[in-house]
Amino acid sequence: MAAPSTGPYDIAVAGAGIFGLSIAHAAIRAGLKTVVLEADRVGAGSSGGLLGALMPHMPARWNPKKEFQFQALSGLEGHVSRLEAETGLSCGYRRCGRILPLTTADRLAHHRERAEESKLRWHPDRSGFTYQVEAPGSRSDWLYPEAAPFGIVYETLAARISPRAYLAALAAHVRRHGTLMEGAEVTGFDETTRQVQLSGSAAPVAAGCLVISGGFRAFDLIESLTGENVGRGEKGQALLLEGAGLSGRPAIYCDGLYVVPHDDGTVAVGSTSDREFTDSAPSPERTDELLRRATAFCPALAGRAVLSQWAGIRPRCHKRDPLIGPLPGSHAIHAATGGFKISFGIAHLVADCLIADITGREAAHRLPATFRPDNHFGTSRLDADG
């Protein structure tokens, strides 16, 4: 049962995942009276997971989306440091870097080109981020040389964070400076009376505007308001292993999986992708598969105990990129969802941009045009879902 509201609020945010809490945090910092309305509990959706990989796009075929993500990843360390200072809570962030195996001569050639392009796009002289090809056998105690016959890429922009610790710090900030109501499911918004409607017998909440950041379930709410379906859920599973002695290692991306050591002596492995699913529970078969595939390329994982397994449903827009901005025909209802596999790295910058939009202030960075509602609504499904 939701706690009674002490509105009216300037802004209501539906959903306490990484998008919703980051938006609420940015709104509070912008001086807005803010309420987060969460249907279940903080981290109940796909943000409550284990992996926390903060990975850049490749420095090739550069575009506004890659530039935005680069800016987001570059600024995340400062954002996290401020949040940690504000709340006294650690987010488990570390710029750990990442290694990628090179499995063919073609890939070696491609990545040499990317290493060159990184010098232009990543500004290593200013940022210190590098993207380098290393010889076969490099870091062989962490990635089997057989998995990387043409060498490896080692890049230093990638980082990792503890998803649950990051959410807990954001939620602590929101609770301290705004209102966070759990068990409050948003069902609609009356633009005339500026009332957020909640399910059951809960009283509506007065707010100047609503941001819908309900993860994959946001797509149903958005469809009920606009008549258009612009996204769906995709299930994924990860697991956590005992990882003593591994916390300083870089993340590995190999065979479509990430291996991400964390500060608390664990190492996360993930993730699978299933478009068809009947529930969000982890499956033992998927756990076995993750373990088998990861130990096939990472010798240090062999024999480590499985501490937990977890599955969640990621929000994915049909147009692939996140959906950020006002719903068609509305100035008071905004959407922020569809971060798919990169939400944790970009949420803070998405939040800054959206709050700048809502308050009419100048944003430090521009959202890529492909994140805008125009790219998602009123388009044919024929070109969707590529």
Ligand SMILES: Cc1cc2nc3c(=O)[nH]c(=O)nc-3n(C[C@H](O)[C@H](O)[C@H](O)COP(=O)(O)OP(=O)(O)OC[C@H]3O[C@@H](n4cnc5c(N)ncnc54)[C@H](O)[C@@H]3O)c2cc1C
């Ligand atoms: C196995 C797996 C591994 C992943 N690994 C990574 C990774 O390493 N790095 C990365 O960046 N991303 C990763 N992701 C993706 C990332 O977790 C998601 O993109 C992200 O969590 C989406 O955040 P969100 O806030 O949009 O949605 P969610 O986290 O799903 O949050 C939505 C919240 O809204 C609530 N809600 C829904 N409807 C309503 C409503 N009507 N009213 C009120 N509340 C509502 C839900 O209860 C939920 O708490 C992974 C995902 C999975 C499944």
